[in-house]
Amino acid sequence: MIKIYHNLQCSKSCAALDFLQQQDTEIEVQEYLNDVPTKSQLIDLLDQLGLNPLELIRKTEPIFQERFLNLKLTDEQWIDAMLAYPILIERPIIVKDNKAVIGRPIEKVIALFK
Numbered sequence: 001m002i003k004i005y006h007n008l009q010c011s012k013s014c015a016a017l018d019f020l021q022q023q024d025t026e027i028e029v030q031e032y033l034n035d036v037p038t039k040s041q042l043i044d045l046l047d048q049l050g051l052n053p054l055e056l057i058r059k060t061e062p063i064f065q066e067r068f069l070n071l072k073l074t075d076e077q078w079i080d081a082m083l084a085y086p087i088l089i090e091r092p093i094i095v096k097d098n099k100a101v102i103g104r105p106i107e108k109v110i111a112l113f114k
Helices: 011-021 039-049 062-067 075-084 106-112
Strands: 002-006 027-031 093-096 099-102
Touching: 002 011, 011 027, 011 106, 039 075, 039 093, 039 099, 093 106, 099 106
Parallel strands: 002 027
Antiparallel strands: 002 093, 093 099
16 A cells, blocks of 8 residues: 655646556555644654654745744654644655655655565
């Protein structure tokens, strides 16, 4: 089973989903802007990605620029910020066999299948 944390408005996320749909595998699609991950799911994703919370945040998003740009927050506070504003979460995130990648560029998604 493959899981993708997907944003319908993101071309990179749509490209990753298109690739996944071409594979012979079952896919679970979570549109994370409408179905926000739980705190424990987000912590698990960070562990699977090998990232700290700040590394998973989209720093070019207007909400980041307006509210968080010059703040020094703890990891837990960054996690809470992503849960409050899921648009801050990098996308897409693909999980396969307890490993996760941010699917940009698409080669990272392809590498999960090798």
